[in-house]
Amino acid sequence: MTDTSANATRTRGRPRISLHALGPVLALIALVILGASLNSNFLGYGNVTNVLARSAFIGIIAVGMTFVITAGGIDLSVGSMAAFVAGVMILAMNALIPVLGIGVPLVLAGMAVALVAGLAAGMINGVLIAKVGIEPFIVTLGSMGIYRSLITWLADGGTLSLNFEARGFYRPVYYDGILGISWPIIVFAAVAILGELAMRKTPFGRHCSALGANEQVAKYSAVKVDRVRIATYVLLGMLVGLATIMYVPRLGSASGSTGVLWELEAIAAVIIGGTVLKGGFGRVWGTVIGVLILSLIDNILNLASIVSPYLNGAIQGVIVILAVVLQREGKSAD
Amino acid sequence: MGATVTAILEARGVTRSFGPIEVLHGIDFALVPGEVHALIGENGAGKSTTMKILAGYLPPSGGELLLDGQPVTFADQRQAEEAGILMIHQEFNLALQLTVEENLFLGREKRRGLFLDRKAMEADAREWLGRLDCRVDPRARIRDLSVPDRQMVEIARALGRKARVLIMDEPTAVLTGRETDVLLDQIARLKAHGTAILYTSHKLDEIARIADRVTVLRDGSHITTRPAKGFSEHAMAETMVGRELTDLFPDKPPHADDVVLEVRGMTVPGKVRDASFTLRKGEVLGFAGLVGAGRTELMEGVVGLRPASGTVTVNGKAIRTGSVLAARQAGLVYLTEDRKDKGLLLGKSLTENLTLLALDKFGTVTIDKRAEDDALTQAIEDFDIRVKDRDMVAGSLSGGNQQKLLLAKTMLADPQIVIIDEPTRGIDIGTKQQIYDFIAALARAGKSVIVISSELPEVIGLASRVVVMGRGHIAGELTGDEITEDAILRRAMGVGELTGASS
Numbered sequence: 049m050t051d052t053s054a055n056a057t058r059t060r061g062r063p064r065i066s067l068h069a070l071g072p073v074l075a076l077i078a079l080v081i082l083g084a085s086l087n088s089n090f091l092g093y094g095n096v097t098n099v100l101a102r103s104a105f106i107g108i109i110a111v112g113m114t115f116v117i118t119a120g121g122i123d124l125s126v127g128s129m130a131a132f133v134a135g136v137m138i139l140a141m142n143a144l145i146p147v148l149g150i151g152v153p154l155v156l157a158g159m160a161v162a163l164v165a166g167l168a169a170g171m172i173n174g175v176l177i178a179k180v181g182i183e184p185f186i187v188t189l190g191s192m193g194i195y196r197s198l199i200t201w202l203a204d205g206g207t208l209s210l211n212f213e214a215r216g217f218y219r220p221v222y223y224d225g226i227l228g229i230s231w232p233i234i235v236f237a238a239v240a241i242l243g244e245l246a247m248r249k250t251p252f253g254r255h256c257s258a259l260g261a262n263e264q265v266a267k268y269s270a271v272k273v274d275r276v277r278i279a280t281y282v283l284l285g286m287l288v289g290l291a292t293i294m295y296v297p298r299l300g301s302a303s304g305s306t307g308v309l310w311e312l313e314a315i316a317a318v319i320i321g322g323t324v325l326k327g328g329f330g331r332v333w334g335t336v337i338g339v340l341i342l343s344l345i346d347n348i349l350n351l352a353s354i355v356s357p358y359l360n361g362a363i364q365g366v367i368v369i370l371a372v373v374l375q376r377e378g379k380s381a382d
Numbered sequence: 383m384g385a386t387v388t389a390i391l392e393a394r395g396v397t398r399s400f401g402p403i404e405v406l407h408g409i410d411f412a413l414v415p416g417e418v419h420a421l422i423g424e425n426g427a428g429k430s431t432t433m434k435i436l437a438g439y440l441p442p443s444g445g446e447l448l449l450d451g452q453p454v455t456f457a458d459q460r461q462a463e464e465a466g467i468l469m470i471h472q473e474f475n476l477a478l479q480l481t482v483e484e485n486l487f488l489g490r491e492k493r494r495g496l497f498l499d500r501k502a503m504e505a506d507a508r509e510w511l512g513r514l515d516c517r518v519d520p521r522a523r524i525r526d527l528s529v530p531d532r533q534m535v536e537i538a539r540a541l542g543r544k545a546r547v548l549i550m551d552e553p554t555a556v557l558t559g560r561e562t563d564v565l566l567d568q569i570a571r572l573k574a575h576g577t578a579i580l581y582t583s584h585k586l587d588e589i590a591r592i593a594d595r596v597t598v599l600r601d602g603s604h605i606t607t608r609p610a611k612g613f614s615e616h617a618m619a620e621t622m623v624g625r626e627l628t629d630l631f632p633d634k635p636p637h638a639d640d641v642v643l644e645v646r647g648m649t650v651p652g653k654v655r656d657a658s659f660t661l662r663k664g665e666v667l668g669f670a671g672l673v674g675a676g677r678t679e680l681m682e683g684v685v686g687l688r689p690a691s692g693t694v695t696v697n698g699k700a701i702r703t704g705s706v707l708a709a710r711q712a713g714l715v716y717l718t719e720d721r722k723d724k725g726l727l728l729g730k731s732l733t734e735n736l737t738l739l740a741l742d743k744f745g746t747v748t749i750d751k752r753a754e755d756d757a758l759t760q761a762i763e764d765f766d767i768r769v770k771d772r773d774m775v776a777g778s779l780s781g782g783n784q785q786k787l788l789l790a791k792t793m794l795a796d797p798q799i800v801i802i803d804e805p806t807r808g809i810d811i812g813t814k815q816q817i818y819d820f821i822a823a824l825a826r827a828g829k830s831v832i833v834i835s836s837e838l839p840e841v842i843g844l845a846s847r848v849v850v851m852g853r854g855h856i857a858g859e860l861t862g863d864e865i866t867e868d869a870i871l872r873r874a875m876g877v878g879e880l881t882g883a884s885s
Contacts, residue, residue, distance in 0.1 A: 254734065270710045
């Protein structure tokens with residue numbers, strides 16, 4: 049016999065979209081209103097596209113992170129991985145200029161290198177976690193240090209720069225777009241939509257949350273536990289590669305300080321969005337909201353001069369903690 | 383006895399509602415020193431809620447509790463504990479990483495100045511465990527202890543807190559027959575010391591053995607409280623169910639001769655050596671043995687949940703070992719005995735649980751939610767799963783209904799061979815009967831079933847052939863009239879003549 053009756057009532061009568069699911073949305077709306085009232089340029093085309101384009105890197109990574117966390121994992125290495133992949137991509141493109149010349153093939157080759165490098169890095173994390181059985185925190189803490197050190201070494205403590213002409217040719221991938229919407233925003237939106245569909249509507253998404261909720265049950269239910277777990281890290285690695293593809297044309301360089309703390313911003317966005325840190329439940333649209341909340345705070349602090357922008361990190365930290373406190377209230381049943 | 387002694391703890395007209403729904407409708411009974419009071423009822427009858435109210439975990443919505451004749455309200459379970467009322471949960475309240483002694487004194491550590499007084503605590507721990515005749519070292523970590531030892535630690539803790547009322551929620555559900563005997567002896571001893579005991583169990587033979595008084599609940603109502611003497615097990619079962627119970631087991635279905643499953647030389651490292659057996663179409667094959675004989679491990683090896691060597695042949699085709707998916711695709715599925723940790727995602731919806739095993743049937747690219755919803759409707763109907771709300775989580779179902787959901791989940795994969803491990807563990811008698819009928823119906827429909835059970839009457843009542851395991855190997859096989867408790871036990875313990883042993 050179980051404590052049937054007690055839990056049943058908590059579940060019953062709760063509307064499908066509960067208040068704590070709406071919380072992040074309300075917070076986002078509040079931020080938009082606040083921003084608009086503080087600065088008339090806030091809702092202007094220039095500012096909006098700027099905020100969205102800058103969110104795109106973290107956003108693309110955070111969508112992948114949502115799957116990893118939902119399946120009961122964590123990945124601390126994504127920031128370093130992004131820097132490393134950017135470095136490898138730049139070195140490869142520079143090396144390929146004599147062969148391919150400057151043009152579309154060079155850019156495509158660079159993109160392929162970035163995706164493959166991301167995939168390989170994710171695969172290494174995933175295999176060490178799923179097959180060798182090391183804690184995700186430990187594995188990715190280690191690989192975080194390794195990639196950070198490798199990029200610093202590749203750049204010899206300085207900066208790796210893309211060939212000047214190649215940079216000029218590649219630039220539009222960050223700055224141009226269709227119908228006035230820049231490429232990073234389009235890619236971010238596509239990743240978010242596909243991610244949301246994958247999470248909610250596909251067996252892969254269902255398996256991720258089953259795995260995060262209880263690995264034993266998943267195993268006994270003929271879910272290929274190791275394969276799903278590796279797949280989440282590979283997916284995240286490839287999305288890191290994709291984010292890098294969008295990032296490199298912006299500055300055309302990579303250094304030891306590229307992508308610092310991206311992992312924490314991505315994890316924070318996932319948590320603000322309502323995904324459970326221990327796994328078992330994930331919400332991609334929530335993650336998107338989380339990313340937007342974090343970038344808007346940054347943006348508002350820069351536009352309005354009430355609070356010093358140096359306090360950005362402090363405010364974001366408060367938001368993360370607050371988000372978790374609010375979620376716990378609705379989740380106390382388990 | 384009873385009438386003249388003042389009750390330590392008494393419930394008078396206790397009701398309890400969750401939201402608008404009343405789940406307990408006026409419970410009256412009294413716990414008297416030196417008496418074992420059994421509380422019985424089907425899953426969902428309100429036993430857990432009643433116990434939680436008595437132990438201070440839940441406040442009653444109406445009625446009152448009397449402590450030594452005085453009305454009392456407990457703000458929480460700590461206050462009840464201070465009044466000497468302790469509850470031992472089915473899932474123990476022990477910190478696995480801490481030692482026995484640390485657990486016994488958790489939250490009430492003895493000190494000497496700033497530091498812990500380890501010596502004094504260890505001595506006390508030793509004394510309490512000694513009183514229970516339990517030879518566990520106070521310095522052992524809980525995670526290294528067996529389940530019955532953990533239970534003894536729980537009881538020792540109750541002793542340490544000078545419990546006057548001990549509430550035990552199905553303490554024997556996880557124990558073997560011998561372990562149960564030890565526990566029942568301890569209960570008798572506590573009773574002799576004047577402790578009042580409230581005891582629940584689905585095993586009515588235990589109730590008949592130890593209870594002085596029995597209270598029956600049904601659908602949240604108090605049906606009767608009467609002395610255990612003269613209250614037969616059969617009468618208890620009928621009072622619980624509220625109807626006459628005819629034969630618990632359905633007729634054994636006839637089976638064909640074609641072999642559908644053949645296992646040869648299955649060895650699971652450290653657990654099972656060289657086990658071989660066959661299963662025929664339409665057959666119910668029982669697997670009996672003591673706990674720890676390796677039955678579960680053998681089956682987990684067969685379906686690919688554990689590393690194992692040996693061959694598994696389904697319908698004449700060898701299947702790849704080590705893959706649950708390959709076994710499932712060959713029509714071979716295993717229903718775990720551990721439905722809470724391995725069978726169901728307790729925090730997830732019924733639908734997500736139902737379709738997890740056979741998810742590929744609901745679309746390969748995207749999941750067809752409407753088909754899933756229809757599957758749930760069908761499962762609720764076919765398996766008589768009592769749900770209060772289709773959106774509830776699986777953990778909110780009662781044990782019997784969880785088991786039905788697990789069955790439904792397994793059957794959704796449309797298996798040809800079903801291995802069911804402890805099909806009725808922790809389940810009330812009415813649901814048990816439904817599950818037995820279901821197993822027989824499966825066999826009659828041409829499926830083949832393996833039933834692993836530690837309850838001998840269950841194996842004997844269901845199976846037309848029984849394989850007995852002992853200490854990691856197959857110790858014998860019995861068919862037809864040979865299947866008796868005595869014959870099974872002899873083989874399980876390795877005494878007497880061994881016939882048909884394949885090891």
